[in-house]
Amino acid sequence: MSLINTAVAPFQATAYHQGKFVPVTEENFKGKWSVVVFYPADFTFVCPTELGDLADHYDEFKRLGVEVYGVSTDTHFTHKAWHDTSDTIRKVQYPLVGDPNHQLARFFQVLITEGEDAGLALRGTFVIDPEGRIRTIEVHDNGIGRDATETLRRVKAAQYIAAHPGEVCPAKWSEGAQTLSPSLDLVGKI
Template structure:
């Protein structure tokens, strides 16, 4: 299955661990908000807790941008709960600020085309979904290296900026407050003429 930016994000219903409780959630529950949906290989591994903790520690930054964060792996909700209940100094993640979703049947990972068939786990896929439910950004890392929360926030802010500013686009490396350009052969020269 091919999944692309610009298409509606595949909906799903699954069990998540939220504040050490099990809760059934649907992707469509989050319509009206932006969403960072990220997949990771397995609980009780090595790179994964560094990412999960980093997104949790900066969760307030996402919330301030009308954005929710969801983590997904092929582990059970029971494994998620045990990992949350394990101290960070012992390889656990402790309490986190967003839900961890169980994809034990691997249906969500398959729908988002991040399931690594030989290993049977999800690659490090990250999807930014806008408030209308459309995928605006996709990155997929291989298993052995993590993602950047800074870059995720940068891209999220760029998406939100262009969606709220008609006829503007964000050039390379755009950061909040930087100049944008008009995607027009003549009007874009205002931007290009400002370059040193």
């Protein structure tokens, strides 16, 4: 069953955020847009490039009213240690959520359960609307890094269609570009 349009299940976790350990629950995803980015593990290779890319674009996410959450199956203590020792991760100003009991990775269906990577999360990106419902999902192999600008594009598209019922964003849509209004008259004309 797809998670699209489902509400985030209740959970309790702890994040390392701006020098403190802070609680995070499903309530954090309500009242604003959120992006939840799962990654396999701290102190690895592709993960810091992705988290650093998100950090470089964090001001634009904030301008859009979006909070970003990085999540791995590490503990919040490990997130702090990584933040304290990595120049790239030191740039991260958004919460890094610990999920050592795998409750989030299981709910979001990104937990690896077999093989040498069992217990880690796949690379998964979820855009969540202000009602706490999942609007976009991207999950792929852990060897493939993501691009924050594509995540921003998907956030803008999700925000646009939420604000403009009856319109849809075509392929390669970008902010300000023309959208479509599906109708009988449009069938076969694209």
